[in-house]
Amino acid sequence: MWSFIVRRILIMIPMMFFVSVICFVVTELQPGDFLSQYLENPRISPEQIESLRRELALDKPAYQRYFMWIKNIVTKGDFGYSFSYQRPVIELIWERLGWTVAISVLTIGFQWLFATLMGIYSALHPYTLIDYTLTVLGFVGLSIPEFFLALVLVYLVLRVGGTAVGGLFSPQFIGAPMSWAKFVDLLKHLWLPIVVVGVSGLAGLMRIMRSNMLDVLGSPFVTALKARGLDEKTVRKHVIKNALNPLVSIAGMELPNVFSGTIIASIVLNLPTIGPFFYNALLNHDQYLVMAFLLFIALITQIGNLLADIALALLDPRIRIS
Amino acid sequence: MKKLFLVILAVLACIVLATEYAVEDELLTPDFSPKIGGTLRLVLASTPESYLLYGTLDSSSYSVIMGPMFSTLVEMHPVTNEIRPALAKSWTVSPDGKEVTFKLREAYWSDGTPITADDVVFTFQYFVMNQYARGNSIARFTIPDEQGVNRMIEWVKVDDKTVKAILPSPYGAFFTVLSHVYIYPKHKLEPLIDKNDLGSVNKIWLSNTDPKEIVVNGPFKPVQLITDQKLVLERNPYFWKVDRFGNKLPYFDRVEYLIIRDAEMRTAKFMAGEIDFMAIASRDYPMLKEQELTGKTPYVVYATQPNQPTPSPIHISFNFDVDDPDLRGLFTRLEFREAMEYALNRQRIIDEVFAGLAIPDAGLILPSNKAFYNPKVEQLLRPYDLKKANELLDKLGLTKRDKEGYRLFPNGKRVEFNLLVQNSPKEYQDVALIFVEDLKKLGIKVNLQILDSSLVGEMFGAGNFQAGIRAFGNQPDLQLRKAIWQPGTQLYYWHYSTMDKTKTPPQPVFENMFDWEKRIWELFEKAQIEMDPSKRKAYYDEVQELYHIYLPVIFVCKGMNIWGFNKTLGNAGLTDDGMLRFTVWTSYRK
Numbered sequence: 001m002w003s004f005i006v007r008r009i010l011i012m013i014p015m016m017f018f019v020s021v022i023c024f025v026v027t028e029l030q031p032g033d034f035l036s037q038y039l040e041n042p043r044i045s046p047e048q049i050e051s052l053r054r055e056l057a058l059d060k061p062a063y064q065r066y067f068m069w070i071k072n073i074v075t076k077g078d079f080g081y082s083f084s085y086q087r088p089v090i091e092l093i094w095e096r097l098g099w100t101v102a103i104s105v106l107t108i109g110f111q112w113l114f115a116t117l118m119g120i121y122s123a124l125h126p127y128t129l130i131d132y133t134l135t136v137l138g139f140v141g142l143s144i145p146e147f148f149l150a151l152v153l154v155y156l157v158l159r160v161g162g163t164a165v166g167g168l169f170s171p172q173f174i175g176a177p178m179s180w181a182k183f184v185d186l187l188k189h190l191w192l193p194i195v196v197v198g199v200s201g202l203a204g205l206m207r208i209m210r211s212n213m214l215d216v217l218g219s220p221f222v223t224a225l226k227a228r229g230l231d232e233k234t235v236r237k238h239v240i241k242n243a244l245n246p247l248v249s250i251a252g253m254e255l256p257n258v259f260s261g262t263i264i265a266s267i268v269l270n271l272p273t274i275g276p277f278f279y280n281a282l283l284n285h286d287q288y289l290v291m292a293f294l295l296f297i298a299l300i301t302q303i304g305n306l307l308a309d310i311a312l313a314l315l316d317p318r319i320r321i322s
Numbered sequence: 323m324k325k326l327f328l329v330i331l332a333v334l335a336c337i338v339l340a341t342e343y344a345v346e347d348e349l350l351t352p353d354f355s356p357k358i359g360g361t362l363r364l365v366l367a368s369t370p371e372s373y374l375l376y377g378t379l380d381s382s383s384y385s386v387i388m389g390p391m392f393s394t395l396v397e398m399h400p401v402t403n404e405i406r407p408a409l410a411k412s413w414t415v416s417p418d419g420k421e422v423t424f425k426l427r428e429a430y431w432s433d434g435t436p437i438t439a440d441d442v443v444f445t446f447q448y449f450v451m452n453q454y455a456r457g458n459s460i461a462r463f464t465i466p467d468e469q470g471v472n473r474m475i476e477w478v479k480v481d482d483k484t485v486k487a488i489l490p491s492p493y494g495a496f497f498t499v500l501s502h503v504y505i506y507p508k509h510k511l512e513p514l515i516d517k518n519d520l521g522s523v524n525k526i527w528l529s530n531t532d533p534k535e536i537v538v539n540g541p542f543k544p545v546q547l548i549t550d551q552k553l554v555l556e557r558n559p560y561f562w563k564v565d566r567f568g569n570k571l572p573y574f575d576r577v578e579y580l581i582i583r584d585a586e587m588r589t590a591k592f593m594a595g596e597i598d599f600m601a602i603a604s605r606d607y608p609m610l611k612e613q614e615l616t617g618k619t620p621y622v623v624y625a626t627q628p629n630q631p632t633p634s635p636i637h638i639s640f641n642f643d644v645d646d647p648d649l650r651g652l653f654t655r656l657e658f659r660e661a662m663e664y665a666l667n668r669q670r671i672i673d674e675v676f677a678g679l680a681i682p683d684a685g686l687i688l689p690s691n692k693a694f695y696n697p698k699v700e701q702l703l704r705p706y707d708l709k710k711a712n713e714l715l716d717k718l719g720l721t722k723r724d725k726e727g728y729r730l731f732p733n734g735k736r737v738e739f740n741l742l743v744q745n746s747p748k749e750y751q752d753v754a755l756i757f758v759e760d761l762k763k764l765g766i767k768v769n770l771q772i773l774d775s776s777l778v779g780e781m782f783g784a785g786n787f788q789a790g791i792r793a794f795g796n797q798p799d800l801q802l803r804k805a806i807w808q809p810g811t812q813l814y815y816w817h818y819s820t821m822d823k824t825k826t827p828p829q830p831v832f833e834n835m836f837d838w839e840k841r842i843w844e845l846f847e848k849a850q851i852e853m854d855p856s857k858r859k860a861y862y863d864e865v866q867e868l869y870h871i872y873l874p875v876i877f878v879c880k881g882m883n884i885w886g887f888n889k890t891l892g893n894a895g896l897t898d899d900g901m902l903r904f905t906v907w908t909s910y911r912k
Contacts, residue, residue, distance in 0.1 A: 031774055031776055031777035031780070032774075032776030032777055032779070032780055036776040036779050036780055037776065037779075038379060039779050039780070039783050044379065045460070045461040045805070045812075046812045046827075046828075047453075047461075047826075047827065048453075048456075048458065048460075048461075051453060051454065052456065055454075055521060084371055084379075084380060085371050085528065085529065086371070086372075086377070086378075086524055086525055086528060087528055087529070087530060091530070095530075095549050096549060096550065151586070154590065158590070158594070163594055163596075165590065166582065166587045166590065166591060167551065167580075167582075168551075169551075171363065171552065171578065171580055171596060174548055174551045174552040174580075175546050175548045175551070175552055175554065267583055267584050268584055268586070268587065269587070270582050270583060270584055270587045272548075272549060272550035272551050276550070276583045276584075277550065280368065280583070285776070
């Protein structure tokens with residue numbers, strides 16, 4: 001087991017290298033650079049732009065900048081400076097990571113809990129009215145763009161007289177010390193992003209869970225269990241455990257999805273997560289910030305996959321590492 | 323302990339009494355019974371990147387620094403644009419116009435330290451005239467001396483409360499450019515600067531600085547910044563302004579900026595009454611006004627005469643240096659550009675693209691700018707008239723047409739060009755579509771080239787276009803837009819052959835200029851060294867007329883400014899002239 005984990009971690013290193021090359025090439029292909037936004041600003045003279053170009057090393061050829069960047073990461077753990085904030089990108093990402101992780105984790109929890117429950121229920125009562133209703137609801141959630149769902153929900157909340165829309169707190173609680181009232185205020189705001197982001201993934205997961213369940217329900221070992229006279233509850237326990245397997249293996253993929261999937265919803269709902277920040281960096285050609293974030297997503301994907309594999313091994317005794 | 327407290331209190335009282343207060347005028351404080359206290363709620367589109375104006379190029383930082391947190395030596399009146407005393411209580415100009423001596427007000431930083439001539443000299447030395455500072459203003463404080471050699475304006479401390487500026491030659495826009503120089507505290511910032519690396523100024527007072535470290539001379543000082551959520555400012559007890567009834571300004575105890583990236587969400591929060599004052603997008607105006615008229619909203623919205631540098635008036639340009647010789651011959655003919663202006667349906671654009679919220683007579687200077695606007699340009703605008711346009715094109719010899727009805731050059735080539743437009747803001751494309759439609763009626767084929775804005779910027783910058791739609795901001799003083807409108811400068815992009823880019827700094831090339839371009843160039847140079855406001859106005863009047871007669875570019879229109887106010891806000895709204903009345907230090911909660 002341990003040698004497997006170590007091997008997987010070692011494989012990550014060349015993977016990350018390839019990812020970094022691809023990210024760099026892609027950001028380079030974007031027309032213009034960080035300074036193009038200032039070219040027509042008469043406040044900023046052409047000499048100033050030239051000196052900024054030198055300061056930011058944008059006058060150097062791309063490959064040279066890439067190796068400089070990689071060298072700093074490997075030797076100093078320095079992922080570069082943000083052009084606009086003039087601060088280390090890690091620091092800037094770190095500042096915004098807390099809420100991003102919190103919302104992501106809560107959203108994943110919401111998604112998985114509801115998706116599995118809905119999937120199990122649907123599979124146990126296939127082709128009934130409730131099965132169809134759940135499926136339709138799931139797919140409606142899947143097909144509505146997140147930002148639109150967010151706007152509709154915001155509208156509905158305002159319509160019924162609510163004011164807790166946008167952001168995570170009401171203005172008076174932002175920056176206030178934690179208190180019961182602040183916590184309640186957070187809950188009033190938090191459900192909206194969780195539902196908006198969570199609903200989109202619901203249908204897919206639910207359908208996977210449902211078909212897994214149906215597969216397992218029809219498999220010979222269930223018939224065997226039933227033939228041996230085990231009661232319904234015990235059989236169901238085994239069925240669910242088996243049906244969860246494929247779901248666990250895709251769980252690893254879900255983590256980065258939630259990180260990057262929240263971007264538009266976060267902009268619309270004004271969440272202090274990394275999404276809108278990243279989006280802005282992308283528009284401004286804040287290259288190192290963009291690349292550090294992309295690397296981060298790639299890393300999360302790989303770690304997620306690794307964790308999923310480990311979880312699978314623990315859950316399913318048939319899987320052994322050889 | 324109690325004794326110490328009393329001593330501190332006494333010292334504080336002395337300082338406060340010693341302050342030479344400036345009295346805010348009636349235009350900004352019309353109400354007789356303002357209330358003191360409470361919180362003003364404003365909005366920002368992103369977290370400010372820095373508290374140091376000269377180390378950043380970020381517009382959110384500008385919004386909180388310029389006015390709410392820092393003051394200048396002289397300031398522009400927020401309504402009338404007149405220059406008035408600020409940290410400098412008075413000044414004298416020497417008879418030759420080359421020495422300006424400022425007497426500083428008895429005023430204090432927010433930590434109680436006196437504001438002195440050292441702070442002024444320091445601000446110029448390390449920030450304004452520091453070529454490594456990102457937001458420096460060297461270009462604005464460098465002017466040619468009598469021999470035509472560019473030299474910097476020098477700043478000399480005379481005594482603690484007197485500072486002198488030595489100019490290489492008289493400089494007409496001196497006070498205008500000075501009104502953008504915010505003074506920073508030497509005693510707090512000097513220790514943070516690495517004197518061997520002047521680029522280090524860009525790294526001080528960034529967004530990760532503890533707000534309590536920030537010392538200000540404006541009405542408010544920062545106390546708390548929560549990344550991407552909120553910035554809180556608190557009253558600066560040492561602020562040096564009082565209202566005309568003797569109350570200390572600002573009226574509000576606190577300013578809270580909500581940080582909201584999404585425009586729709588900003589509007590929603592404003593509608594919910596959570597934001598007291600903000601700029602409104604013109605597309606939201608009809609909806610907000612309709613709601614307002616029901617009488618149930620917590621807000622009012624006003625469309626005002628544009629008096630802000632942004633949004634920029636849109637203009638159409640034709641590249642005088644375009645590669646295609648037929649097009650070049652055409653674009654450089656005045657009759658062609660006149661025909662193009664006759665073909666421009668301004669009224670339709672204002673109605674359809676701007677929902678009626680724009681003014682047609684937007685040129686180099688806005689009508690609201692009483693100091694410099696030349697109303698004669700209104701008569702010079704050529705009204706929409708396709709018949710006249712057709713006649714002019716016929717006169718140019720473009721009489722033959724092909725089977726599809728397009729005009730042909732004498733050599734048989736179709737009259738056809740590309741119009742370069744950036745994809746955002748959307749108004750640009752809408753203007754282009756209307757213009758192209760009318761040109762088709764004239765028998766001219768236009769291919770729209772709609773591209774990403776940064777790419778478009780680069781193409782314009784390289785002179786790589788045939789015709790284009792673009793916009794540049796207005797400024798209260800044309801001197802500040804010299805880099806755009808004077809031939810031979812880096813933003814005179816429709817005629818780059820008037821500039822020799824190989825020289826540093828780039829030099830004008832007179833032999834490539836038309837006579838009227840030479841005249842414009844000359845007028846800018848004359849106005850720059852003229853200190854007499856009425857003579858400066860005469861020069862700029864002529865520039866405005868030349869622009870509308872010879873049409874280097876064709877101005878389309880300028881969107882009005884739309885502002886939303888919470889109804890509970892006092893001393894805020896419109897003046898009798900329809901100008902915006904709002905400042906963070908004079909508004910209050912009714």
